[in-house]
Amino acid sequence: MKRRSFFAAAGLSALAATMLSGKASAQSGGKIDAKLAELGIEVAPASAPVAAYVGWRKVGNLVYIAGQVPHNENGNIIGKLGANMTTEQGYEAARACGISILGQLKAALNGDLDRVKQCIQIQGLVNSTDDYTEQHLVINGTSELFRDIWGEAGLAARAAVGTNSLPLGIACEVLAVFEVA
Amino acid sequence: MFRRAFLTSVVASILAACGKSEQASEEKMPSKPAASNGGRIDAKLAKLGIELPEARTPIAAYTPYRKVGNMVYIAGQGPSNQGVVGKDYTTEQAYQLAREAGILVLSQLKVALDGDLDRVVQCVQLQGLVRATSDYTEQHLVINGTSELFRDIFGDSGLAARAAVGTNSLPVGFVCEVIATFEIA
Numbered sequence: 001m002k003r004r005s006f007f008a009a010a011g012l013s014a015l016a017a018t019m020l021s022g023k024a025s026a027q028s029g030g031k032i033d034a035k036l037a038e039l040g041i042e043v044a045p046a047s048a049p050v051a052a053y054v055g056w057r058k059v060g061n062l063v064y065i066a067g068q069v070p071h072n073e074n075g076n077i078i079g080k081l082g083a084n085m086t087t088e089q090g091y092e093a094a095r096a097c098g099i100s101i102l103g104q105l106k107a108a109l110n111g112d113l114d115r116v117k118q119c120i121q122i123q124g125l126v127n128s129t130d131d132y133t134e135q136h137l138v139i140n141g142t143s144e145l146f147r148d149i150w151g152e153a154g155l156a157a158r159a160a161v162g163t164n165s166l167p168l169g170i171a172c173e174v175l176a177v178f179e180v181a
Numbered sequence: 182m183f184r185r186a187f188l189t190s191v192v193a194s195i196l197a198a199c200g201k202s203e204q205a206s207e208e209k210m211p212s213k214p215a216a217s218n219g220g221r222i223d224a225k226l227a228k229l230g231i232e233l234p235e236a237r238t239p240i241a242a243y244t245p246y247r248k249v250g251n252m253v254y255i256a257g258q259g260p261s262n263q264g265v266v267g268k269d270y271t272t273e274q275a276y277q278l279a280r281e282a283g284i285l286v287l288s289q290l291k292v293a294l295d296g297d298l299d300r301v302v303q304c305v306q307l308q309g310l311v312r313a314t315s316d317y318t319e320q321h322l323v324i325n326g327t328s329e330l331f332r333d334i335f336g337d338s339g340l341a342a343r344a345a346v347g348t349n350s351l352p353v354g355f356v357c358e359v360i361a362t363f364e365i366a
Binding site: 049050051052053054055056057059060064065066067080123125130163164165166167168169173175 | 251252267303304305306307308311313314315316317318319320321322324325328329332337340341342343344345346347348349362364
């Protein structure tokens with residue numbers, strides 16, 4: 001009974017993650033904020049984790065961002081590449097993960113994205129059928145977003161991989177590590 | 182011939198990891214039993230009734246941990262159970278296996294820290310792989326088994342920037358595998 005209520009609570013927090021939560025990251029009005037405005041990108045406040053973890057961890061000059069769930073105005077982006085999603089739709093989902101990463105990063109940096117020196121590592125997991133082979137093109141959705149924002153420093157030592165299943169049935173999940181000033 | 186000998190040794194190591202053969206690990210350097218230093222975290226483990234098993238020897242060509250500056254990287258750890266979540270295991274059963282994986286991580290961490298788990302500053306990153314059916318969607322609840330164990334032991338600093346993912350297959354047929362990175366003092 002106790003365990004059941006635990007799982008019910010975990011399910012609820014998963015639902016809550018599709019909504020915006022937490023305090024809004026302060027606008028620093030910096031160079032990167034101007035770039036985001038120019039690109040028409042609105043970074044929502046970091047969403048709450050869907051389970052027992054934190055959105056980011058800082059160690060020295062590195063910021064580790066937890067695996068981000070893609071979501072848009074309709075909620076979490078659910079699907080499987082090769083079955084019910086095109087590579088282009090997957091690209092948009094990966095871009096949405098990238099925007100979620102920006103929200104976490106902004107929270108980690110007290111709102112000041114200008115402190116980012118480079119994106120070190122990206123791992124992009126794509127919910128795929130066994131014969132789907134364009135995971136790298138899907139995760140370009142994250143990578144090209146970061147390049148648009150930070151230039152070449154936004155490109156990471158990257159791995160894009162397929163998986164047969166992801167939490168909540170999401171189309172992709174992206175985690176990242178940044179060097180910050 | 183050389184290759185055959187190599188393969189035989191790999192298979193033997195895998196069997197050893199599954200607890201089916203103890204003597205097969207003789208060619209590996211045995212990891213020393215984790216010494217108890219009677220610290221704060223050891224007391225916490227005792228209170229939770231957790232006894233850390235001897236750190237596992239690797240089942241292939243890798244080291245169980247690496248230290249770089251103030252970081253410790255722990256190699257993928259998984260309990261010996263074999264199966265697929267969503268078919269052979271429920272989320273709750275797999276949660277317990279992820280918890281066991283977390284205990285295996287702690288065993289390695291303790292060896293890396295010469296027995297002193299009090300040196301842990303925080304768990305930085307946790308990657309949890311769950312062997313699952315294609316329509317399974319509760320990987321995050323499974324890996325809570327590891328995360329909540331670390332939180333019980335280290336408090337909120339035991340929670341990591343985490344990724345829980347599914348996979349269709351894992352070495353030796355493991356149900357789950359957990360990779361962790363810690364900041365240490």
